[in-house]
Amino acid sequence: MASGEGSNFEALILACRADQPPADVVLLVVNNPGCRAQERAGRLAVPCRLIDHRRHPSREALDDALIEAFTAAAVDLVVMAGWMRIVSPRLVAAFPGRLVNIHPSLLPSFRGLDAVGQALAAGVTLAGCTAHLVNEEVDAGEILVQAAVPVHAHDDHASLATRIQRQEHRILPLAVALAAQRLRDRTAAGAGRGTAAVQPSG
Numbered sequence: 001m002a003s004g005e006g007s008n009f010e011a012l013i014l015a016c017r018a019d020q021p022p023a024d025v026v027l028l029v030v031n032n033p034g035c036r037a038q039e040r041a042g043r044l045a046v047p048c049r050l051i052d053h054r055r056h057p058s059r060e061a062l063d064d065a066l067i068e069a070f071t072a073a074a075v076d077l078v079v080m081a082g083w084m085r086i087v088s089p090r091l092v093a094a095f096p097g098r099l100v101n102i103h104p105s106l107l108p109s110f111r112g113l114d115a116v117g118q119a120l121a122a123g124v125t126l127a128g129c130t131a132h133l134v135n136e137e138v139d140a141g142e143i144l145v146q147a148a149v150p151v152h153a154h155d156d157h158a159s160l161a162t163r164i165q166r167q168e169h170r171i172l173p174l175a176v177a178l179a180a181q182r183l184r185d186r187t188a189a190g191a192g193r194g195t196a197a198v199q200p201s202g
């Protein structure tokens, strides 16, 4: 899922194509027609669907359309790679433990909009990014991977955002690998239970 530039989406594609993690990106969903992420999907030959939030009357209706698209594509994991809309509990419930977000701050600091601006305004000397599982609260789910970067005295918004993004491109594939491994473990544990249930009893 991407809303704008799509640099995290491209970083994830390149990582997956290098088998780190060994995953297939089967679908990109964008909510803004003509965004750079959509162009990148074209160049990288990844199927892309536009699900425009302006055409849906509520967050829930938008999320229903997303769930339908992801279900049709039979995805295991969903990654919010620069998705600039708040998702409803409906999407979280449809993909429990399977919805990953990237946020440009060291959570739990600076949740919400313009995390880079918030960090600069607060005068922190260390900033960074967080890849985390999504829960019903904004930017608050379980942390999977974080990376820290220094804030220099001469930094402006653009220079700090660029430094943070370089790390996002590194940690998002790591977080996807971790979430995928957990999913495999969960599936294996479930399969194990199923096998035990059909063991002969005597």
Ligand code: GAR
Residues within 6 Å of the ligand: 002, 003, 004, 005, 006, 007, 008, 009, 081, 082, 083, 084, 102, 103, 104, 112, 114, 115, 165, 168
């Ligand atoms: C990224 O920095 C991501 O962390 C941020 O939007 C940017 C998207 O860049 N996401 C959020 O702020 C979500 N709360 P990209 O489109 O180049 O990947």
